[in-house]
Amino acid sequence: MKEIVETMSEINQDELATYSVYEVAELLKRSPLTIRRYIKDKKIRSFKCGNEWRVTRSALQDFISELEAKQ
Numbered sequence: 485m486k487e488i489v490e491t492m493s494e495i496n497q498d499e500l501a502t503y504s505v506y507e508v509a510e511l512l513k514r515s516p517l518t519i520r521r522y523i524k525d526k527k528i529r530s531f532k533c534g535n536e537w538r539v540t541r542s543a544l545q546d547f548i549s550e551l552e553a554k555q
Contacts, residue, residue: 502538511544522547 508528509516520537522528527550529543 501541502533503541503544505537505539508539508544512548 503511505516505519505523508514509519512519519528523530523537523539528539528547530537530539532538
């Protein structure tokens with residue numbers, strides 16, 4: 485158990501931050517339907533937690549960087 489606690493303390497809290505589809509939609513000024521389509525098309529990396537799709541902060545940053553690179 486002590487090893488788990490030590491490992492968790494080494495993880496940067498920013499790495500653990502996740503966003504719901506609705507939060508991503510609000511941040512990107514898109515509809516939740518569009519965000520779900522991006523997830524389905526694997527444009528945004530995500531994972532399912534219970535009944536909800538979640539997007540990590542790093543996955544969102546990667547997606548935004550790809551958009552900027554295309555412009």
